[in-house]
Amino acid sequence: MTRPVRRLAVRSIPAAMALALAASAAAAGEPRQGGIIRYGHYQEPPCLYTGWVQAGYIQRQYADNLVARDNDGNIVPWLATSWTVSNDNLTYTFRIKPDVKFTDGTVLDANAILYNFNRWLSDDPAKANRNAKLYVAEYIRQISAPDPLTLKIELSKPYQPLLTVLATYFFGILSPTALEKGQEAICEKPIGSGPFYVDEWKRGQYVVLKRNPDYNSAPATAKHQGPAHVDGIVWKFLKDNTLRYGSLQSGESDAIYDVPAVYWAEAQKNYTIIQDITGGTPTRLQLNTARPPFDDVRVRQAFAHVSDRRKAVEVATHGSIPYNGNGSLSQSSPEHVGALHDSYPYDPAAANRLLDEAGWSARDRNGVRQKDGKPLTVRLLYAGGSLLSADATLVLQILQDQARDVGFEVVLKPIPQADWFAGKGRTVDDYEAQPAYWVASSAEILKISWRPDEGGVINANNASRFQPPELWKLIETADRTFDDAERLKLYQDAQRLIVNNAAVVGLFPLTFTIAAQPKLRDVWISSPVSEPVFHDAWFEE
C-alpha cells in the first residue's frame, strides 16, 4: 500500500521544514514575535524532570544539554562550543559557552555542569538519575572543571556512544541552586537555561511555560539564536483522543500531539503534520525466555508467526504509524537491519508445525494446545492507556484472536501506569509477554535492553530474560569500537541474534506526531528521541 506518510516519516529537519514551507511558501518571511502556543499533549509524566520520555518532551523546552545531535546523527555544539577527544578515546575536554545563566540567575559554567554529573551518578537514589547512570556510570573515571569554562570527562574504558547519549534529554543541565532543593521540588518546578521556564504545573491539566527573555544558549541545530519568538506555551494534558483532536478543530489548541488514527487522513488535509519516528527499541513483545512455554525457541518463533502483525498495525493505526517487525531496534535508528522487519511473516502453518515439533500437539476442547497437561497460555501484561494507546491495544486484541487459531490462549492483562513503573505484578513469574518501548537515538539502547544479570542483580529492563554471553559480547564490543563500519556490523549481528531467537516480536515504533494549525510555523522535532522544539516557532498573521 502506498503510504503518503512515508515521505514525512523520516528523521530530518529539511523534510519537516519543506512541508511547513510548502504549506504557505508565499507567506514565508521574518518570524513574528508574540503569542502563546496552546499545545495539547497526550500523557502527563509524574515528574517534570528526566525519567520517562513524557517528561523529556517538556524538559527540551526548559533545559539545555552539553551537546546536540542533528537529525542526521552528527553531534553539534550546544552548551559546549567545541570539544576535543584524546587519541585513546578516554578523555573528552569541552569548552563551555560563556555568559550563560539559568533562569533563576545561577551562573551556568563548567562547575554547574560538574554538579549535575555528580548528582546524576550519585549513590544516593534520591539524587541519582537512573537513565544517566545506566548509560555512563560504568565508564566514568573522573569528571573535573579545570577552569570555569572547561569541563573534562575522563573514562576508564572507551565508550563510543558517549556524545550521543549526552545529547539526550536525561542529560539536560539544571540549576544547581534548584537541584539543592531536592527531588520533589525539582519535579514540580525544574529550572534550566532553556528558551522557556516552567511557571506553573497544574496537575491533571497543564504546564505553563513562559519565554526566557535572556536565552542565549540555543544549540547549533536551532533555526535562530536568542530568545523564543512566542511568549510562552500552555502544555495541556488532553488524554482523550477525541477531545484532543476536537480542541484542534475548534481552535482551542494551536497544535496537538498524536492525531488519533481515525482522523489521520482528515488531519493531513487540514493541518500541518510533522512526524518523527523515534529511535531506540520499538514497541515490541518481549517474550519471557526464562519460563515455559517461551523457554523453547520454537514456541517463541511460532508465536511470532501466528499473527498478521503488519496488517494489524495498519488497521489499528489507519496507516498513521509504520510497522516495525524488527523487534530489536526502531527503523529510525541508523543501525537497524531492515531485512529483519520481514522475519516471521504471518504463517499459521509454520506456527502449527513448530508447536507440534515442540511437543505442544494435544488440544483441549477449546482448541488450546496442551503439553504435559498444561495449557499453552500467554499472560500478556501491558500498560494500557499509558505506554500503549487505545489504538495500540487493538493490535494486541487482533494478535490475541489470531493466536487462538493456532492454539495459543492469550490473556491480556492491563496494568495501571503507576503500578507499571513501580514494577508491580511484573516479576519473572508473572508474565509470558510484555510489550514496551524504550526511546534512544540509536543502537546504544541495546546495552540497556540486553545487559545480562550481574552478581545476582536482575536487569529489569531485559524483560525477555534473554542473555546469551555471545550477545553481550557483540554489544559491549560495538560500544567501544570507533571504526564505523566495524561497529555497524557488530550492532547488526546483535540484532540478528536477538530476532532469530525470537526473544522479541516487533510491532511498531514510538512516533512523535504533531498536527498544527497552518498559521503556527517552524515547529520542529529534534533528534535524539523526537522532542518537539517550540523555540523557533512563531505565529503567522
Place this chain on the structure above:
Amino acid sequence: MTKPADQLSVYPQTLVGDQLLRFLPSADALRTVPATVYAAGVVVAFFLVAAVAPSLLQTHDPFRTDLYATLQSPSLDHFFGTDQSGRDLYSRVVQGTGQSLAIGLGAIGLSIGIALLVGVTAGLAGRRTDAALSRFLDVLLAFPNLFLALLFVAVFGATTTTLIVSVGLGCAPGYARLIRGQFLVVRNSGYVEAARALGHPYGRIVRQHIFPNAMRPLIVMITMGVGQTIVWASSLAFLGLGVAPPSPEWGALLDAGRNYVTVAWWLEVMPGFAIILFALSVTVIGQHLQDRLEGRVNP
C-alpha cells in the same frame, strides 16, 4: 407511598406466603397488563437468553477479527455493523450481556444486602444506634457514588468482581437510608401500635407486620436498581476502568468505540441502545409491579 395503615392492619400479610402469591397475577389480571409491560418482558427474556446461552442468538464469533472488514456499517450480515478490528458488533453485544447483567444483578444484590443490614438495624434499634448509623450513612452519602467506585477500582484493579463490589458499595448508602426510613414509618404505624396494644410479642410483630410491609417497596426498587447499576458499571468502563479487553461488556464496548464516534456511529449507538433497552424494560416492569402493589391497577 404506603397503603393506609388501617387497611393493611385488617390484612396482615407475610412476605413468603400470601405476599408472593399476590405477585403472580391471575388470568384476569394478565388481561389488564399493558402491552408495554409485555414488550418489556420480551426484551428482558431476550437478554436473559443472551446471558445464559449467547451462542443461541449470535450470528458470528464475537471475538473473531477480520482485518479486511473493519468499521462496516450495519447490514443484513452484520446487524450492528463491525468494529475497528472487524468483529461483529451484534454478536459482541449479545456476548457482553452475561457480564453486564452479572455486574448489574451482583451489584444490586450486594447493595441491597448491605443496605438491609444497616437500614434494618438503624430502623429497628434504639435511638443511639440509629443516630450513629444515620450519621455514618450521611458521611457516605456526602461522597459522590462514582467517587467511591473509582477509588475501589483504582486500588483493587478492574475485574468483574471489583466492578460488582465497587458499584454495590457505591449504591448501598442510598438504599440503606431508604430502608431505614421505611422501617421507621411502619414501626410507628397504627397497626403496629395496635398489635403492641394487643400484647403481641415484639419478635412476632417484626416478623408479621413490620418486615413485610416495610420491604414491599423494596422489590420495586430492586428492579429499577438493576438497570441503574448496569448504567453505572458502563460509566466506569467508559472511563477506562472497566473489565479488560477484549471483553464485550457493554460499557467496555462504549469505551472502545468512543474515539470513532464521528466516523462509526454504530459503535456507540448500538451498545448504548442495548443498555437503554434493558434498563428501560426492567424499569417498566418494576413500575408496573409498584403500581399493582399500591393498588393503582387491579391486581
